[in-house]
Amino acid sequence: MTTTWLPVAADSPFGIRNLPYGVFTTTEDPTPRIGVAIGDFVLDAGAVAQATGSDHTGLLDAANLNPLMAAGRAVWTTVRAEITAWLTDEAYRRDVEANLVPRQDAALHLPFEVGDYVDFYASEHHASNLGQIFRPDSEPLTPNWKHMPIGYHGRSGTIVVSGTEIVRPSGQRKAPADAAPAYGPCLRLDIEAEVGFVVGKGSELGSPVARADFREHVFGVCLVNDWSARDIQAWEYVPLGPFLGKSFATSVSPWVVPLDALAHAWVEPPARDVEPLPYLDDRGSTPDGLDIAIEVALNGHVVSRPPFRTMYWTAAQQLAHMTVNGASLRTGDFYASGTVSGPEREERGAFIELTWNGRDPVKLPDGSTRSYLEDGDEVAITATAPGPDGTRIGFGEVAGRITPTRG
Amino acid sequence: MTTTWLPVAADSPFGIRNLPYGVFTTTEDPTPRIGVAIGDFVLDAGAVAQATGSDHTGLLDAANLNPLMAAGRAVWTTVRAEITAWLTDEAYRRDVEANLVPRQDAALHLPFEVGDYVDFYASEHHASNLGQIFRPDSEPLTPNWKHMPIGYHGRSGTIVVSGTEIVRPSGQRKAPADAAPAYGPCLRLDIEAEVGFVVGKGSELGSPVARADFREHVFGVCLVNDWSARDIQAWEYVPLGPFLGKSFATSVSPWVVPLDALAHAWVEPPARDVEPLPYLDDRGSTPDGLDIAIEVALNGHVVSRPPFRTMYWTAAQQLAHMTVNGASLRTGDFYASGTVSGPEREERGAFIELTWNGRDPVKLPDGSTRSYLEDGDEVAITATAPGPDGTRIGFGEVAGRITPTRG
Structure with missing residues (x-):
């Protein structure tokens, strides 16, 4: 069973096995950026990618999900595994904690540019x-x-x-x-x-x-x-x-x-x-x-x-x-x-x-x-x-x- | 009557009073850029704007028409008057002639990014x-x-x-x-x-x-x-x-x-x-x-x-x-x-x-x-x-x- 070191209620809709993607801003930083919902928090995915030197920084440090979405199934699976590792491996704890926003402080935006x-x-x-x-x-x-x-x-x-x-x-x-x-x-x-x-x-x-x-x-x-x-x-x-x-x-x-x-x-x-x-x-x-x-x-x-x-x-x-x-x-x-x-x-x-x-x-x-x-x-x-x-x-x-x- | 110094047939569909906009590339320069049809030529509008120090270089030196289209009616009219001047005032002749492509040498592309x-x-x-x-x-x-x-x-x-x-x-x-x-x-x-x-x-x-x-x-x-x-x-x-x-x-x-x-x-x-x-x-x-x-x-x-x-x-x-x-x-x-x-x-x-x-x-x-x-x-x-x-x-x-x- 995958568990996170973060305090996430067992019945949270946004547990470690969900990890949905969105785009958010905060009052302090109005730049739209990719967030991942975890428990009562939003993880600033681009910031953690940068801090950890991720290979996928270019896809995660973006204003919407389109670059990640365009990358295809194999990359989606790899990126998801990487984000799961950030939230479950204590080694990433410092980088993650520095880039968590309480969900109620995040303004959420349309997460992707719509085609048809x-x-x-x-x-x-x-x-x-x-x-x-x-x-x-x-x-x-x-x-x-x-x-x-x-x-x-x-x-x-x-x-x-x-x-x-x-x-x-x-x-x-x-x-x-x-x-x-x-x-x-x-x-x-x-x-x-x-x-x-x-x-x-x-x-x-x-x-x-x-x-x-x-x-x-x-x-x-x-x-x-x-x-x-x-x-x-x-x-x-x-x-x-x-x-x-x-x-x-x-x-x-x-x-x-x-x-x-x-x-x-x-x-x-x-x-x-x-x-x-x-x-x-x-x-x-x-x-x-x-x-x-x-x-x-x-x-x-x-x-x-x-x-x-x-x-x-x-x-x-x-x-x-x-x-x-x-x-x-x-x-x-x-x-x-x-x-x-x-x-x-x-x-x-x-x-x-x-x-x-x-x-x-x-x-x-x-x-x-x-x-x-x-x-x-x-x-x-x-x-x-x-x-x-x-x-x-x-x-x-x-x-x-x-x-x-x-x- | 507006006349151009360019050789344009009187019955050309692309006379000086038309000046339609498109996006073109050439074998020598595969960068998509804005062109204006005039007679049998395509005028590289961004290049002429740069050469003449136009105020509208940012709108014309673009990969598609969307920035110009977003600028609104007053700008559309001004830009059209400016392009007309390039083609009718001998003072611009050198800059224009350096940036004309025979129409048969231009590959034409979808000229704008389509919304709905x-x-x-x-x-x-x-x-x-x-x-x-x-x-x-x-x-x-x-x-x-x-x-x-x-x-x-x-x-x-x-x-x-x-x-x-x-x-x-x-x-x-x-x-x-x-x-x-x-x-x-x-x-x-x-x-x-x-x-x-x-x-x-x-x-x-x-x-x-x-x-x-x-x-x-x-x-x-x-x-x-x-x-x-x-x-x-x-x-x-x-x-x-x-x-x-x-x-x-x-x-x-x-x-x-x-x-x-x-x-x-x-x-x-x-x-x-x-x-x-x-x-x-x-x-x-x-x-x-x-x-x-x-x-x-x-x-x-x-x-x-x-x-x-x-x-x-x-x-x-x-x-x-x-x-x-x-x-x-x-x-x-x-x-x-x-x-x-x-x-x-x-x-x-x-x-x-x-x-x-x-x-x-x-x-x-x-x-x-x-x-x-x-x-x-x-x-x-x-x-x-x-x-x-x-x-x-x-x-x-x-x-x-x-x-x-x-x-």
Whole structure:
């Protein structure tokens, strides 16, 4: 069992077997730099690399994770082993202690420069719920849904780190009974609790990436809140898909959990009841599902516990699908799972499903109810996954508060 | 009348009143650097700026246009005046002549780092044609089409410069009569002739950009070929829009024509037969349509002449719509008009429309016909717009040749 000489609680989400990467600043030193979360501290990774004469100083003494992410799987594993050594071998204790910042003193930033952002739609329960709500006269799942991980490109430039205020978007809406669309602040502002995958190693234009090469390309995992304006989305999305209903903001958690920290979290995905085409077929392979337990809290009150292990399509299948046409990957490309919704009501990852489009509002402990988000509401999504020796690997949180529309 | 002492043909697409920006290298100097097209030459703008002690050396002596684009409208106008002076005032002749490269000796590169890429759908003729082909049982235009410029995010990482080979994508297709989807190379590979707009100055998250501020944010214009795999697109696009049918490649012309070069090209857009919401309403304003005459050639034979002036939605309306929800702009964001198709058959900007999904193939001078593109086919899109004094402002070309699918 790996142990650190640092005082880290046994049930800390950021134990020695996690070591997620982020980018932080402090009041004393406003230079953005790479940090590693350990217990209640942030380790200044670049500073320790310099102090110890690490071979990887160039990758760790950087303003974001992109150089490290571009270096590829072998380097990721070596660097992780080196950071583990710093925290477990007393020989490094002096250099480490000189470069630890209490977590509450660290301001956390978007940890990587985002390339392209793709949002998938991989929960059968979510897709089926939304189909029933948006297209009540049709089959809830479109005919293609079980043949491919449906996805679309989102807006990279409005990906923001947890804690960024979310300005209520304005736009066009039109209920079926209205004669013409109206313009105004979104009236059905929602969340989508998702899991995000960060691409480290790129690929060549024209050459698909195989499902089996997922671990060579994906660096790590974080949490996502894909804020959604349901009234704007419902009016705009036919025929070219969601656009302004999503593009105003997507929040991500500040810590990227390396795939290597999730070795104990892999599980079989749900049984496929439609035979997948060979490039997506993962039957009989190493399981690519992930057992991530998510919690969604509104103003401090847990309203849902979506189980990521129920997702029909895996991140490895999504990567294979996204590149099967020869589309290249770049370091910093980011893709999200789609809303995580389990089969039960209290496992749904969006208010549109939790309240069935407002028909059955969520009750809060203060006696108020919510169909959708009000100004001032704060949503925080947290998650953990199984680690070794009964520990839990924490993802931290992605949180955001709604502020009134502008102008 | 502005004249240059350089030998430039009166009918050159790159006259003294154009001065488009690009990025080039030469065999002797493989450093990417900013060039300005003038006649049959490329002017090394950074080198001349250095030689003449320009105040804008920092913006022009750069590897791409992003620093100049970020500087904003006032600087764009000043820099353009300075480059005009270099080419018209004999005092600069020596410095200019030392830094001219024959255009055929310059390799041209993607001239800017792309932020987000949005593709619109702004031609009524195109949207109506595609609606009839993709959804024969419904109204061709969706109910929202005349209320907003419909658009979606595309893949920035696969935007390539003219001349890049286009590898035929593979993917899933399923005709309505097929029992299950099949995987294989695209059988209906198509083009979309479009006009692209490059964002220079960014904007703040949460604050919309007004239609009237278009010229403050948009730096220039280029040509786009939004390659499209119609069979992949038809099977995947419901409900979240086009994804792999588009994301394998989008080609752009290497020269960005500054808005200042298009002063004589503005025209009234078509009459709006549905009253636009105030943020889109341009009735009575300075005209925001652009009179750009496009030609599409397949293997050297012109197959279509799409007229950009017929586009229902303008680039200014698209910018206002794209940000009305508070989505921010970044330097390098890029958006394309959507396929330019006029009312006549020979004005359609995609083969799916020109051949009505293969029912009426295009005949080529060599006796062959095309429903869609074959391996080895080359498509080149060129365009010009009115300049001052009877001149034409040229956009150069966006060209690409199809190569066989890989793996």
